[in-house]
Each structure stands twice: as C-alpha cells, then as structure tokens.
Amino acid sequence: MTEEKTLVLAYSGGLDTTWAIAWLTHDRGYRVVALNIDLGRSREQPVIESRAMAAGAVAVRIVDARDEFLRYFAFPALAAGAVYQDAYPLATALARPLMAKLLVDAAHEVGAVAVAHGCTGKGNDQVRFDVAIKTLDPSLTIIAPTRELAMPREAQIEYLRAHGVDIPWGEKGPFSIDENLWGRSAEAGVLEDPWQEPPPEAYEWTRDPSQAPPEPRYLEIRFERGIPVALDGRVLPPVELVETLNTLGGEYGVGRIDHIEDRLVGIKSRELYEAPAAVILHTAHRALESMTLSKQQLKLKRYIAQEYAELIYNGLWFTAHHQDIAAYVASTQRYVTGTVRVKLDRGQAIVVGRQADRSLYDRSLATYDRGDRFDQSAAVGFITIWGLQARVQARAQLLGDIPEPLKIAKPEES
Ligand code: ARG
Numbered sequence: 001m002t003e004e005k006t007l008v009l010a011y012s013g014g015l016d017t018t019w020a021i022a023w024l025t026h027d028r029g030y031r032v033v034a035l036n037i038d039l040g041r042s043r044e045q046p047v048i049e050s051r052a053m054a055a056g057a058v059a060v061r062i063v064d065a066r067d068e069f070l071r072y073f074a075f076p077a078l079a080a081g082a083v084y085q086d087a088y089p090l091a092t093a094l095a096r097p098l099m100a101k102l103l104v105d106a107a108h109e110v111g112a113v114a115v116a117h118g119c120t121g122k123g124n125d126q127v128r129f130d131v132a133i134k135t136l137d138p139s140l141t142i143i144a145p146t147r148e149l150a151m152p153r154e155a156q157i158e159y160l161r162a163h164g165v166d167i168p169w170g171e172k173g174p175f176s177i178d179e180n181l182w183g184r185s186a187e188a189g190v191l192e193d194p195w196q197e198p199p200p201e202a203y204e205w206t207r208d209p210s211q212a213p214p215e216p217r218y219l220e221i222r223f224e225r226g227i228p229v230a231l232d233g234r235v236l237p238p239v240e241l242v243e244t245l246n247t248l249g250g251e252y253g254v255g256r257i258d259h260i261e262d263r264l265v266g267i268k269s270r271e272l273y274e275a276p277a278a279v280i281l282h283t284a285h286r287a288l289e290s291m292t293l294s295k296q297q298l299k300l301k302r303y304i305a306q307e308y309a310e311l312i313y314n315g316l317w318f319t320a321h322h323q324d325i326a327a328y329v330a331s332t333q334r335y336v337t338g339t340v341r342v343k344l345d346r347g348q349a350i351v352v353g354r355q356a357d358r359s360l361y362d363r364s365l366a367t368y369d370r371g372d373r374f375d376q377s378a379a380v381g382f383i384t385i386w387g388l389q390a391r392v393q394a395r396a397q398l399l400g401d402i403p404e405p406l407k408i409a410k411p412e413e414s
Contacts, residue, residue, distance in 0.1 A: 249276025
C-alpha cells in the first residue's frame, strides 16, 4: 500500500460510516474524503466535521443539496404521482440517485479511484447506489464496508478506540432511521413484529392524531404545471414550502404510514414512515389533476405513476426508461395549474376545495339548478348506441345461459 489512492465516502456522521472512515484508511489504505450530503433533517449535522476528521478523513465536504433534491427528484415524483405500493412516497429512494451523482462528481473533482457508502447487503439502498454509480462512471470501484464485514456495533466502537477515536456513541437507537425533507423512515427493533402497534417513540415528526389541535387548519396550496409554488398565497422556495408543510402536517398528525413493503431484494419488511409534506402535496396534486386532466389521461397516468414509483424504488433513475416516462409526465402537467384547499384535521389531510386556471370542470354542465347547458334529450340517443353491443350480445349469447337467480332483466323485445 505505497501508492496513495483516494476514495470518496458518503458520510452520514453515524457510527457505521465513522467506522468506515477508519477501516478504509487503516485496513484498505485509502485517503478518505468524507462527503456529507445535506438533504434536510439530519440529526448528526453539527458533529459531522469533527467526527470525520477524528476518524481519519483527509478532508470533509458538506454539500447542501436540499433544493436540488426537491426540485429535480421529489417534485417530479410528486407530479408523476409516484407512490410505491400505494403507500410510500419514496423519500429514501429518491435521495439515493442524487447522492450517487454527488459522490461521482466529488470523486472526479478530487481524482478519486473509488467511492464508498454505508449500506448493508440486505436493503434496496445498496442497489440504488451501486447501479447509479456504475451507470454514471463504470471505472469507479465501489466499496460498501458494512456489507462486506457486517461488524457488530460493539466491534465497530472497539475498532475506532483501537485507532484512537473515542466518541461517546450513547445507547443504540431502537430503530434504524433514514430521513430527508421528503420523509422519515424507521425500521427494525420492535417494528419487526408486524402485529405490534408501533410504540409512540417510533414517531418523531408527527404528533399522535388524538393529540392534534382540536380546531382544523386550512391550507391553500398553489401548483404551477404540477409543481407546488405557494402556500396560503405566499410564493415559497421548495425547501421552505416543504419544511413548513412538514411542521404543520406533523402538528396535526398527518403523514403516518405503517407499511409492509416488498424490497427489491425479495424481503418483505415492515416500514414506518412519516411524510407530512409529501402526503399533503400528493393529496392536493391529485385533486388538481382531477380538475385538469381528462378521464383517459387520468387512467393512463395512474398506470404510469406505478411504473415510475417502481423504477425509482428499484434504483433505475439514470435510465432511458426514466427519461421517457418523465417526458410523458411533464406533458400531462401543462395545465395542472391552480390552487387546492386542504383541511388538516386530526391525522387527515382532506381536500375541501380546488380551482384551476384551465379547469375541465364546467358548472353549467354539471348543475341541476338553473343555467343548465347540458342537453338532456341528447342522452337518449347516446344511450341507445352506447348500449348497442350489450343488447346484441345478451340476445345472441347470454339470456338463455344465465342461471335463473342471476338472470338479468330481459330487455323489451323491440
Ligand atoms: N424501505 C425504504 C426504502 O427502501 C427506506 C429504507 C431506509 N433505511 C432505513 N434504515 N430506515 O426506500
């Protein structure tokens, strides 16, 4: 190990990646550059720099990627309606391709030959990192120390001590946590029993809905081309808008998700999410689409949304398939501009009003009151033709065969 090779490690500040700095330095002979990527809400932020240096990093870089994360990852997923298995708004899954990109960029800047991340060998995140990194630069070596060694916590602490790093790690938290602006996830510990209700301490961002303020809180969210731009009439940059909704939603207990999830690696796992802003925004966005997209657009888009959610979940962000889907989604959002009124009320985000600049909702067609412009007499002809095949088929094939109790009323002979 004479020639000094440089490596960039995605550094969270937690024990796993702090140990990884020491191990990559001493056992693997790398000069480790620790890259901390701030995507919002990280617990370890204040101690990042000192910990990384103590563990032996040659340099520490801290990147604030919160705005990029929302603008180019979370918001496009929102516009698409991408929610994995109808439950998970994809906070962690959306963060990984951005982190991979920033790792690769940093590697190029410092002339690194390798990158590293703290993922285990059982989760989705290793797949997302590895696939994205290898797509962006196949020449980089990828090292995942935790996956390679699966060293118990005590042994990691011991290893650090043996190399002169004495950090008070405190008690091991009861859960495995990952969080960013788009949501918080908790897994492991008592959550591994899918029959057990999550204990109160599993939640950190949201109040128990039964403890929410008694009076509901109304919000007006403005979207432009499917992207949220203003709250209660105030234009807000993405980070501020999402932070505000996380805080408000959290107070009202909105955004708790208890989900049995299918991981890409085949494992079913119990995941607990808190995603107040994501849940409020998805709910509001869907309501605006119901005003601005046709029935056919809504139908296909629902299907595309699932495909999009899966490709994000499965680590295929940097693909042509994604580009194609993103182009379709962007096209659907041309007129998704307007405002949605949402009521936060003890755990729920309920849409109570919506208006769109180019709405397809036409009151003069829908109304039962005066001013009705819908020609009711035209309905009769429409129904005759609409029901034609059903009538023909019933007479030719069905009427004789249907067992008596289920028999459909025989149409009038004409
Ligand atoms: N199951 C989620 C996903 O695969 C979240 C995983 C986050 N990791 C954690 N330690 N909680 O995207």
